[in-house]
Amino acid sequence: MSKIGILDVDGFNYPNLALMKLAAWHKLQGDAVEWVIPLCTYDRVYMSKVFTFTQDFSTCVQSKEVIKGGTGYDLKNKLPSEIEKIYPDYSIYNLKNKAFGFLTRGCPRNCAFCIVSQKEGKQSIQVSDLGQFWSGEKEIKLLDPNLLACKDYKKLLQQLIDSKAWIDITQGLDARLLNEDNTYLIRQLKIKMLHFAWDNVSDEKAIIPKLLKFKKDTQFDFRKMRVYVLVNFNSSHEEDLYRIYKLKDMGYDPYLMIYDKKVAPVITKKMARWVNNKFIFRSCEKFEDYKIVR
Numbered sequence: 001m002s003k004i005g006i007l008d009v010d011g012f013n014y015p016n017l018a019l020m021k022l023a024a025w026h027k028l029q030g031d032a033v034e035w036v037i038p039l040c041t042y043d044r045v046y047m048s049k050v051f052t053f054t055q056d057f058s059t060c061v062q063s064k065e066v067i068k069g070g071t072g073y074d075l076k077n078k079l080p081s082e083i084e085k086i087y088p089d090y091s092i093y094n095l096k097n098k099a100f101g102f103l104t105r106g107c108p109r110n111c112a113f114c115i116v117s118q119k120e121g122k123q124s125i126q127v128s129d130l131g132q133f134w135s136g137e138k139e140i141k142l143l144d145p146n147l148l149a150c151k152d153y154k155k156l157l158q159q160l161i162d163s164k165a166w167i168d169i170t171q172g173l174d175a176r177l178l179n180e181d182n183t184y185l186i187r188q189l190k191i192k193m194l195h196f197a198w199d200n201v202s203d204e205k206a207i208i209p210k211l212l213k214f215k216k217d218t219q220f221d222f223r224k225m226r227v228y229v230l231v232n233f234n235s236s237h238e239e240d241l242y243r244i245y246k247l248k249d250m251g252y253d254p255y256l257m258i259y260d261k262k263v264a265p266v267i268t269k270k271m272a273r274w275v276n277n278k279f280i281f282r283s284c285e286k287f288e289d290y291k292i293v294r
Contacts, residue, residue: 002026002043005036006092009049009057009072016048017100017143018069018079020088027089035092036061049073053262075119088133099165100141101133103156107146109174111199113233113259116145124149130159139166139192148177157185168192172228176203178210183217191224198247199230201239208246215251222253229275232268233259240268241287244275253278 004026006019023033036045038059045063049056049072069077078084088100106121107114124146134140140163147153147169160167172195173186186194198207215225227247231240240256247254256272258264274290275281284290 002029002031003041004031004033005040005042005045005061005063006033007036007045007047007057007061009047009070010051010054012093015090015093015095015100016050016070017088017102019046019048020090020092020100021079021083021086022046023092024086024089025083028086033089033092038062071115071119075115085128085132087135090137097138098141099134099137099139100143101130102127102143103130103159104144104147104150104152108149109146113199113230114145120145126150126152126156130156130163134163134165137165139168142167142169143171144169145171146174146177148174148182153182154185157182157189161185161188164190166190166192169194171195172197175207175210175214178214180217183214187218191220193226194220194224195226195228196252197228197230198243199228199233201235201243208250211247211252212250222248222251225251226253226255228257229254230257230259231272232261232264237265237267237271240271244271244287 006023008016008019010016026033036042038061040062042063044065044067045061047057047061047066047068048070049068050070051072054072069079090096090098103126104124105127106124107116108122108124110117110122130140140160142160147156150156167189175196196211211227229240229243229247244254254275256275258268258272261269270290270292271287273280273292274284274287280290
């Protein structure tokens, strides 16, 4: 039996799927798995980092072998197939009624600000069935980058419908791909939250009519429909405000995603605090009226 240490370098703000799968695989081999304790010695330690901006773990790790993985370290590293396909060990994050996973990987959009196409390919393909990471949990957190771009999306949406679990499609559905067929299936989901994205101002003609029709067909309100708005990348402050007000007027809930936050202008960070704090956003109609009380 080996002693295995796992380390979530990003912290515990969001469960790390790779670590949950590694923990499950090693436990099946009879190994002891625990979160790294700096004073302890291990046969092997896995360090996982999703975000490039996360500072690396600086405390000395006492282990015969240290393996670093995740997009925060390298876009090319991947789990071995036998580990990638294993059912995650949710217990390491004390998760009892939430399931996390990918039904598809890859995205054809190849956006300049996004690593998905480079890391996973420029085609959305099915990589698993729902049962590979869900076994009756009440909520499913779906991590797919572009589910609707996959040719098998109808089958996969049906699996989510049949689960009767609450569904949170965390990374967003591509609004440009909405049509009557997938809207019909989405309406049958128990929706916790849907996410879309309006990253480029120039995509307005492709995105806005689709979102308007989707809202009309589903009658969902803003509490179930969030739209990521990319800022500090290729838009002006005025263009950012335009997208925010437009989405709010349409009955969607905008959420600002700041690209390269450390170099973002002060006004952009202030705008994000206004939009992303929903109590403030719903009580203060205009950004021009938002005052930070210190």
